[in-house]
Amino acid sequence: MERLDPETGAPARPRSADELLDIVDENDEVVGQERRAEAYARGLRHRCAFVLVKDGEGRTFVHRRTAVKLVFPSLYDMFVGGVVGAGETYDEAALREAEEELGVSGLARPVPLFKFLYERDGHSWWSQVYEVRCELPVSPQVEEVAWHTFLTDGELERRLSEWEWVPDGLDAFHRLREWRGRPPVA
Secondary structure, eight states: OBBOOTOSSSSSOOTTOOOOOOOTTSOEEEEEEEEHHHHHHTTTTEEEEEEEOTTTSOEEEEEEOTTTTTSSTTTTTEEEEEEEEETOOOOHHHHHHHHHHTTTSSOOOEEEEEEEEEEETTTTEEEEEEEEOOOOOOOOOOOOOOEEEOOHHHHHHHHHTTOOOOOEEEEHHHHHHHHHTOOOOO
C-alpha cells in the first residue's frame, strides 16, 4: 500500500538513500543540495528534527530502530524524527516524521524547544528539538521502529546505562535536561 502524506493526501516523499537534503554551513544556511546517501558518505552537514513524544500519562515514547536504518541501526532512541528534506522547514519535518514514525494522523504540531549543532564521528547536522503530546493510539512505522514502549522518566533514566542509545539522541536528551535546568544523567 502506498504511504500518503497526512496533510496533502499526495504520495509521501521518498524516505530512501535517494532523498534530497539541503546541505548547510556552520550557521545553518543552505549552501547546496545532495542525496541522503551521498551526504552521509561524505559527512556533509544537513538538518534533522528530534521530537520527544509524551503520552497522556507523561511517559516518553522509546523505541529501537530497525536494522536497516542508514545511520545508527538497531540502537534505542527516545526521540522520533529524522532528516529535514530539501526545501522543507524544521517544523514541517518534525510533524511529518512524528506522524510517520508513530503511525498516527492529526497529531498536534510539535513545540520547538531549542536547536544545536551535532558533530561527532564524521556526522554533522543542525538539530531542532521538539516536544509533543500524543494521546492517539500509536502504530509505529515498521520500516523505522523494531520495538517500542512508553517509559516514565525514572524508567527512562534507569535504561540510559543499560541500553545502547543513538549518540545524537542521547546528546539531544542531555541538552534537553540542561535546557530544562536539570543536570544530565550519567
